[in-house]
Amino acid sequence: MKYDRILIRYGEMTTKGKNRNIFVRRLKNNIARKLQAFPRIKIEYMRDRMYILLNGEPHEPIIDKLKTVFGIHSFSLAMKCENDLAAIKETALAAVRQLPYKGKTFKVSARRVDKQFPYRSDELNHEVGAHILRQTEDLTVNVRQPDIDVRIEVRQDGTYVTCHDIFGAGGLPVGTSGKAMLMLSGGIDSPVAGYLAMKRGLEIEAVHFFSPPFTSERAKQKVIDLVRKLTAYGGKIKLHIVPFTEVQQAIYQGVPNEYSLISTRRAMLKITDALRRRQRGLAIVTGESLGQVASQTLESMYVINEVTNTPVLRPLISMDKMEIIEIAKQIDTHDISILPYEDCCTIFTPRAPKTKPKKEKVLQHESQLDLAPLLEKAINETETIVIDEEAGQADEFTALF
Numbered sequence: 001m002k003y004d005r006i007l008i009r010y011g012e013m014t015t016k017g018k019n020r021n022i023f024v025r026r027l028k029n030n031i032a033r034k035l036q037a038f039p040r041i042k043i044e045y046m047r048d049r050m051y052i053l054l055n056g057e058p059h060e061p062i063i064d065k066l067k068t069v070f071g072i073h074s075f076s077l078a079m080k081c082e083n084d085l086a087a088i089k090e091t092a093l094a095a096v097r098q099l100p101y102k103g104k105t106f107k108v109s110a111r112r113v114d115k116q117f118p119y120r121s122d123e124l125n126h127e128v129g130a131h132i133l134r135q136t137e138d139l140t141v142n143v144r145q146p147d148i149d150v151r152i153e154v155r156q157d158g159t160y161v162t163c164h165d166i167f168g169a170g171g172l173p174v175g176t177s178g179k180a181m182l183m184l185s186g187g188i189d190s191p192v193a194g195y196l197a198m199k200r201g202l203e204i205e206a207v208h209f210f211s212p213p214f215t216s217e218r219a220k221q222k223v224i225d226l227v228r229k230l231t232a233y234g235g236k237i238k239l240h241i242v243p244f245t246e247v248q249q250a251i252y253q254g255v256p257n258e259y260s261l262i263s264t265r266r267a268m269l270k271i272t273d274a275l276r277r278r279q280r281g282l283a284i285v286t287g288e289s290l291g292q293v294a295s296q297t298l299e300s301m302y303v304i305n306e307v308t309n310t311p312v313l314r315p316l317i318s319m320d321k322m323e324i325i326e327i328a329k330q331i332d333t334h335d336i337s338i339l340p341y342e343d344c345c346t347i348f349t350p351r352a353p354k355t356k357p358k359k360e361k362v363l364q365h366e367s368q369l370d371l372a373p374l375l376e377k378a379i380n381e382t383e384t385i386v387i388d389e390e391a392g393q394a395d396e397f398t399a400l401f
């Protein structure tokens, strides 16, 4: 007798009242997408839990994939049997025997959801516990802090036995909170911001500003590789690559040096907002955190943000660099981010950018430029790549507009 299913416990969504069905269905679809490579699995879902029936598929790789699906609180390998004492005893014993149990402690925690079942929970604990003790060697009982917690749940449709909980990624299923555009540079911060945004249930589309020939194909490839890492959490992600050279040059030539960074950021935000409108997103996500560099003082953010009313979400706003790096390592984007390829912003960065820019000054300088047609051109010439982890990572270069 082997584990035949994986029991999935939902995260925060269990508190979401009548929206729960939408959440559960989305989670089911996200999991099904993630497990496309395992055609024999079947997913059964209900309001309070989900089961993946393995039907002979191997559980280890499936467990690895489930760890990156947002909306899962925890999951466990499970076995199902009839609501019959003898069957429950045998199933619980088989579940323990599949673990390296020797020298370990255990307890049985039964829960009788089906009140028609003739044994109370404490009776089941004793019966099953005694059976396991009799049939194994070198395994002892510890009810306070057991190594193995044999959980038995007697429900109307059958009894489920699990022994070991694995933590899920938490958060909300991607797509349940709507869509946002992630401004993605090649740095450490914005991929982490994208990860955290997806953790709150946002679907993201990435926007990258690219200034050839000042930035190279390798810099572009770096961003594609970063998006690919994020697809482990977000499934299919669109990456919009905006040709930004002409806009940057116009700003560089027309705006005093110390203000050019602010105007560049404003232009980026305007373009991202236009793409957001086309793609029907409702927010923009950036990797900004407060006070790190000149463009991230509150004064700068105020002047940059002034170009739009769209919510600009900054998941890293209160984080220290070390905390951000920690997450970047955990999601495996760090080593790509630290590759030394140039970013469009660093190339044009003035030596002494204003840290407290005045809005009136910025507007006055920008009024001397005719940026609108250049912004329009950049938007129209934006190239979109669809990156899909589960579809063999085939990149399709598609002109969506």
Ligand SMILES: Nc1ncnc2c1ncn2[C@@H]1O[C@H](COP(=O)(O)OP(=O)(O)OP(=O)(O)O)[C@@H](O)[C@H]1O
Pocket (backbone or CB within 6 Å): 182, 183, 184, 185, 186, 187, 188, 189, 190, 191, 207, 208, 209, 210, 285, 286, 287, 288, 289, 292, 293, 295, 296, 343, 344, 345
């Ligand atoms: N070339 C770019 N394309 C898209 N977005 C960008 C680009 N450069 C900067 N951004 C956005 O602006 C934010 C602030 O950029 P900045 O370079 O000031 O900070 P950072 O801390 O170095 O961020 P990161 O590590 O994400 O590059 C980035 O997190 C990102 O969201």
